Every structure is written in structure tokens, then in C-alpha cells.
Amino acid sequence: MSLLLPGPSGTTRRYEPRADPLALAPGPPARSRTVFAAAHVVADPRADLSPGAPAAVDWDATLAFRRHLWSHGLGVAEAMDTAQRGMGLDWPTAAELIRRSALEAAAVGGRIACGAGTDQLGTDQLGSGGLAEVRAAYEDQLAHVEGAGAQPILMASRALAAAARDAEDYLAVYGHLLRQASAPVILHWLGPMFDPALDGYWGSSDLDAATDTFLDVIAAHPDKVDGVKVSLLDARREVELRRRLPEGVRCYTGDDFHYPELIAGDEQSFSHALLGVFDPLGPLAAGAVRLLDEGDPDAFRAALDPTVALARHLFEPPTRFYKTGVVFLAWLAGHQTHFTMVGGLQSARSLPHLARAYELADGLGLFPDPGRAESRMRSFLTVYGVAQ
Template identity: 55%
Template sequence: MPQLMLPADDGGTRAYTPAPATLWQRPTAPLLARRAYAAAHVIPRVSGNNIPGAPADLDWESTLGYRHELWSYGLGVADAMDTAQRGMGLDWAATQELIKRSAAEAAAVAASGAPAVAGKTVRDLIAAGAGTDHLDLAALPAGKAGVDAVLDAYREQISVVEGSGAKVILMASRALAQAASGPEDYLRVYSTLLAEVGEPVILHWLGDMFDPALAGYWGGADVAAATTTFRELIDGSAAKVDGVKVSLLDAAHESALRAVLPAGVRLYTGDDFNYPELIEGDGTHYSDALLGIFAAIYPAASAALQHYDAGQPQQARALLDSTRELGLHIFSAPTFYYKTGIAFLSWLNGKQPGFQMVGGLQNGRSVRHLARTFELADQAGLLLDPDLSSARMTAWLTVNGVAQ
């Protein structure tokens, strides 16, 4: 394998030689032991004007191709989520088109009867985020009028997702965090929406480490009190809740919540730090998955789930553990820039023509951070074509001033 010069902690460089490719196997039957969605990113058109503040200009062939790659490994796709830069460059016009196009592709995949998705429905293959990010926060009225505006904004986006055939993910709302005066406003908005939806949805509790504007979600800064409100909502509307996605990076909190959910309500872990033990479970309960990190580690994630299906939990856990250090690095503080690492690996693996992101977010991580991402991905066997990845990495390092 070709040798690269990676930036070193002391300001110099160090030699690094990637390992040979790991041969990952796609599943020959649907994955059943755990339900798993990989939260996919979006890929911009390389000649587009994807600068901060500009409307997103997407490369649809590459963006949809990435979703087909995830489906081929037996994973569902969570689309139009924060991984896809909701609230960080992906505007509502592009989001609507993304949801509709991705759901149409999912329907075609479900109808194909391919071994990895045999018997799966469109809702199994795709869930999409419905939020309120088309609202102008600066113009949001105070008090009840603001909360009513949030409710109507959710309805508009839910209509798009339901109309596409995808499962609805009720995303956390910056507008509701701004407008709500306490837990009662959250309960009113969410219980109203749950009464109106046609099919069970996934509730998304996103912590402020992912989005600082969501601090105090569910009506207070105290997590225990917020959990009480969250549980009150779920207990009162369990028939309309497929599951909950919790992204607080707190494994103990997730395990405790998981144990008291009503029968039939899944807990989809959103913990990109502690997912190996949460997916494995405690012998009584386990978490399903709706993870941004799965968009980066999907071959290993699929292989682990195949081991769970085969009754080989030790092999499954070992595979998930082998990706943990990469996950910790990609999601390191400031956590909301984790999307940059996922797009970088997508480019290194040849899944997109250029290392670009909508809103110019490719500049959200340093050269040294992304060099370490390359190294950890290699050590986890997640550089699918090491020759291609090394050639791209060498060119990128050279352009960024790291002599080779």
C-alpha cells in the first residue's frame, strides 16, 4: 500500500501506511434482530453555489446513490435529519425534494424483492424528518401565537413526509424551544400532532450538544424533569408512537428510559458514543438504532447485525466496538460538526465526486482532525478501496499544505 505523510501532534508529519481492504459481506436476507436506520447525509453538486446562506444545490445522483448503498447493506435510511444538514445548510425547498425523491427510490427498492430487503415495507426502508425549520425564528410571535405557528409548521412538514410514504420522524424544533413557556406547551403541540397523524411516528429528542438552540427541550434544563414530560406524552399516545430516538449521549439515561417504555414502543438509540452496548442490551432490553455514525460505518454495522441474526452476539459486539474510536472522534466537540467527518469518509470511499457540503460546512473540521478520521477509518476496515482513499487523501493533504 502507498505510504502517506499525516500531520503529527507536534506540528510535523508522520508516515502512515493504510491496511489492505476488509471484505465486507452484504446480507443475503433481511436484518431482523435489530431495527436500524442510518441517518444519511446529502451530497452537493460540485459546480453548485453551495456557500453559507445559499439555497442547497444537490447532486441527486450521488445523494440517492448513497441511500441505495445503505439499503444494499440491509439498513433503513433516516432521511432529512440533522445528518443531512437540517438547520445547517439544507433549506426546506431542497428538503421537500429530498424526502420525495428518497421515498420514491425506497418504494422501488421495496418492490424489487432484493434479498437484503425482502418483506420490508417503504416505512421500514425510509423514515424522514418533519420539523419546523422553514419558520423565521426572528419573526416568530411570542406566547400562544408562536406555539400555534409551530403547530401549523409541523403539520405542513408532516404532510410532505406522509404524502411520500415515508415514516414520520418528529424532529425537535428550535422554534418550539423558543416559543414554549413550559412543559404544557410541548405536550399540547406533540399530543395534537400524534392525534392527527395517520401512522405511528418516531419522536426525536435531540440534545443541545448536537444543537445548542435546543437547550431546555421539553420545558426545562433539568433532564429528569424533561424525561417526566417526555414519558407523559408517550404514555398518553403510545399507539401513535413507533419509537423514540434519544440523542443525549447518556447511556444510563437511555437504558433507564428504555426499560419503562410502553409495550411496542421502540427505543432507537441516537447515542453515537455508546451505541455498541446499547444495541447489545442488558439481557432484558436492547436499543434499536437511528444513528448518524451508521452512515459512516454501515458495512461494519450491517455485519454486526448479521451476527446478531445468526445468534452470534459476541462477534456482533466486537465489530461494533471496533468502530467506537472512530465514532468518538467524528462526534467529538463541537459535536454538531460531525457531519463533516461523514461527508469526508463518503468522498474518500468514492461515493461523491468532491469533498464538499452544502453551506460550505466542509470547513467545519481541521486538517489534523480529518487526517485522524482517515486513520481511524482505515483501522476499522472502513476504507473500502484503500488505493482510491489513499490517492484522494494524498491529494487533499497536498492541497492543504501537508507535504507528501
Template identity: 65%
Template structure:
């Protein structure tokens, strides 16, 4: 399959697509690692008011479950804090929970405080906002994820305030939760989370919370894009608490682990690379490290490109690939975020995804790429 792709300066160069890789859906989830894909949402382009295309949004979750991956619902990949409002998020959690029960799929859902206005508020209001969302997650039957809160970051005076808030929240849960450490590269409003900009001190603060409530903590998702720091934290966790890597730059080595342990996964990159991720994880189950490395290797340049600075616009690349791969009929996003990345960024993304064999139908991907470039006025 051939097409012309633009390069810097506006020239067009011929490009020949490779063959898709034949990824086979496994019989079930991987056994040696817990793996969640943080899933994107699909808007209804014909709605007069912002709304989701529920059929397509839920079909994509079934795609993830079909590869044995869990779904991390209503996380930043679903544009929490970047266009998705709480009323729609509430419906998303409940609909996805019902779909998970019907499919037998694993699901965890983000609970936050984004129904509050931005800026400082009282800690009591932060707790109440979390509790409102946690009740919805419980109704959905999902594992709760205590998402990092912009309002808490704006209101807390130090680590002791985080300890108070998380202590109250964890104490009120009827099942263990996943904590969420999202670095400022993903959300600048979370600078200084856990009460200090010093990352060593912040690690100590969250470890103290976990140790005080270890029976209520399933794990902690860490998205700092710093493999060494993640490993250091992982080695200090109580034995019962998982480290879910959110490091989209270094996930193969972190999931593989070492003689002192490994990370499980809760990753936005697993949305577009689900078939490859499932294949690699099942190879790891079988002790086949050569296949594990070989399958993940071409996905890493892709991931590092999707999540390049400004990292919080990674969602645009995720949705672009979903459209090219045939999972949805349009390249539109909530709040118009499809325009967040420049043309040449997405052109390179197309090349990298093709190199990883991720387009199940190269003809469809090529046709959609040509159509998109034509609309932009850069096709021949």
C-alpha cells in the first residue's frame, strides 16, 4: 500500500506501508501481571450539545477486554480535566461497569473532584466531592482509583493535609483502591502533589499514607516518566501493594521487572497497542522474554512520540490511531482536542504505528490518511 506523506518544508515523499502483524486474541488475561488500558472516549459528532457516541465508546472497551486487558475507565485518557464533564463521566462509569459485568471484563474507574470549580476550597469539600464520585464507582462495581485532584493540590498546605484527606477516603471504602500519582508533565496543575515539590519527600509522604492504610490500598499508579524513581518507590512498598506503572516511556523494562520485583500496568499507551501488549504479556507468562522484547520494541518509539512534550496532548495521538485502525468512523474529540497536535506529529505517528504492525487493515488506514491530508490541503 503506497501513499505520499508530507515532510518538513511541505514536500511530499512516497511511503510504502508494511504488512500488519497478526496478533491473536488470547483466551484470557495475562497471569503474571495485572494490566489495565486507560481508554479514550468517542464523541457524537452530530449532537447539538457535547455528547458521547455510546455504541462506539463501549465497543472499544469490548475490544480491550477481548485481548484480556482490564479497562481503566474515566481516567485522563478519557479527557478528564480536558473536556469531559462530570455528568457525562458519571454516565460513562455506569455504562462501562454494566458492560464489564456483561463481558466478564476487569474494570477500574477514576474518582476525582472535577465537579468542583477550579481553585482552592476546603478539605471537607474535597472529601465530599471524592465521596460523591466513589459512590458512582461502587455502583458500577469497579475498583476505585483515587485520581490526583487539582482542587486538593490547590488547597492542601502540606503532606499532613493529604494524609487527612486520603485517610478519610480510604477509611470509608469497602474495597481496596488504587492511588494515583500523576506528574505535572501530564497535568501542570498537579505540581507539588503530596504536599511538596521535592519528589523524594513526596514519595515519603505517599508511602506513609500507604503504610497507614495498606489493607485499603490495592496499589499506586505512578506516572512520572522516570523509571529509576518508580523502581525505588516500588521497592519500598508493602508486599501487598502493587505498583502500577503509568510510565509510557519505559513500560517494557518496568513490567518485565528484575530480581527484586516488577510493575503491573495502568497505561494510556495500552489503548492503541492493545493487541501487541496482550501478546507481549502472554509471552512473559510463558517465560518467553525474547518474544516479549521483540513485540514491545517497535511500540516504544511510538509511545515516546505520542507522549512527547506537551505530554498532556497525548490523547490526540491515541484517538488518531483508533480512527486509522477502524475503531471509530471519525477523528473528532471532546472539546475539539483533535487539533492539539501539528500535522507532522501525526504523520510521524502514522509511520511509527505502521512500523509496529498495528493497522489491521492497511488499506483502510491509508485511505483515511489520504482523506485527512486532502482536507488539510497537503495531499497530492
């Protein structure tokens, strides 16, 4: 049966859903690249919450989704912006998410890295306590992640962006944290398209100057930096950056627009991956990267290039609301029983946007049960008044 899908201009069109999903079997981690999927959280739809209340999480469904990613050989990047850090997921709930996910990773032998930031500082406190308060907040979260047995990802901090006066302040704060870290961490540079409050991070809105400061932090502590995650949606800049990294420091692409070419690499270097778009693409992406293990970059590109249209759609401006499409696709794919998000973020994308996300994902064969996805999409459209 066909679906009547709404378009951006107010028109509708008939779409014939795909009947055959891709055959995507579980498999081991890739050998040639380290690949993390930044995972979303599943909200508890039955929680009776008022606006501004702490997040309510369906822990069983949230952990089940992580087991799904691990079963395909992917690492899980936990409590990152894909999990709505700073957009509905408060620090106490994020801390519990880190603890539970790290225990689950240990039980199944899955790789996990977790975000450590400063979001226990309320938005009304940003910058008010100065660098000392920012350092203390980072220290608390770093200790929590390490105590849980996970690899830390030092996330970009809104509070640091507000408190820092210049590049020297970034060098001081990050140097202090890296000296304290018990093992190598991942540094995360999140661009303002993902969080406008991070504009001017590393002490300058000039990206060349910011890159120099970022590299200075790494050069001062190369033994404490496993790698860097770069989320600037600028492939050229990422390639230039990874060529300047010290020996042994990985570049984890966070570019959800250009990931196939960046992971494939060139004659000089390549990127590993830590991507939000690998939440919905997990099994397909994992299988594609294993083709690089076999020395077949053409087959890798043939498998992954067709997914870029979906990624660019999900991450279209305002980019920070990509999480809505990610969770919508998880519902259609059967990873959760509802389309509800913490903080009510399910309302952040339009009906035409979500309809197009369904069409693109279905065309790729991402839904394990296309009939279930079609049925859920039909009911969703009906609720929105698009008669079928």
C-alpha cells in the first residue's frame, strides 16, 4: 500500500514503501577504523512531567539500543549531544546514563566513551563563577566517567565559552584537565551550528586561530589525548587538521555531511568516526567500514555514499535539532514503542521534514520491518491530519 506524504510546499505525493530491508547481520568491530555511534536516549512517555522538570528515561529501551549498536561492532559514544545533553538531558540523568551504560558495556564487552562537560552549571550561572568554577565542574564529571570505567570525552563547554577571555584561558583549563586524566581522552570540538553558545570556542571566531589553539592543547599533552572529534561540517578543515595531529592522536570525524570521504581517507591520512548519524545508520555503517578492512574502498563508498542524502536532511539547519529525526527513525525502526523525547523535542521538526526522513531511510532499506515502519508512519500522518 502506498502512503500519501506531505511536502514542504503544502502539496502531497504518493510514495510506495520498500518491501525488502537490507540484510544487515551483526558483526565484529572494524579493524582498520575505530567507529563510535553517538546514541540517543529513549524518553519515558508515561512520566507526568511539567516543563523544566528533570528528564525521565526509559532505561530498558535505552540500554537495549546500545546493545543493538554493540552487536554490530560499533562503539557507543554516550551522553553526548545526540543524547540531548544541554537540550533536555540534565546532568544528574546523564550521570545515571553513563553509570548504567558503562556497566552494560562491561557486561557485553562493548566499547564505550562518555561525555564529560560542565552542564551541572545552570544557564544562569554561565561564566559567573569564572574559570575556577568551570574547572571544578569539569573535574567532577571527568571523575564520574573514569569512575564508571569509561573513556572520557571532554565536551565543549558553554560555561567555558562564557568565562574564557582568550586562548590562554582554554590552554589553562584543558591543560589542567589533561594532567588530571588517568588515561588518554577524546577532545570534542563542537561547532556553533550544533550549539550557538559555542561560537568563538578556543578563544576566537577565526577558525584558523581556533585551530592553532586546539593543536597547542594537544601538542602540550599528546600522551593524554587518544583523539579529537571534530564537528565543524567542513571537510577541508578536518583534513588539514588531521595532518597536523601528533603521531598516535586519532581524528574522529564528527562531520555528518562528508563522513564517507573522510573515513575513506586519502594518500596521507584518514579519519576514524564518532558520529550522530551512525545512530540510525549503525548496522549499514558498520558493515561498510568492515569493507575497508578487506581493502575495498570502492565497495565502502558504494555502500555509504547513498546515505549522505539522509544525513544532510537530518542535519539541515537548524542543525542542533537533528536529534528529532534520529529518534523518529528509531521509532519507525522498532527500537522504541513511541515517538516521545525528553524536553518535548519531538516537536522540533516539521511534518514534511519527518516525512522526507522516512522516505529517505525507507529507500535505503534501513527499517528491519518495513511493514511496521509503514504502519507507524501511516498512524503518524493520520494524527497530523493527512488522511490516507
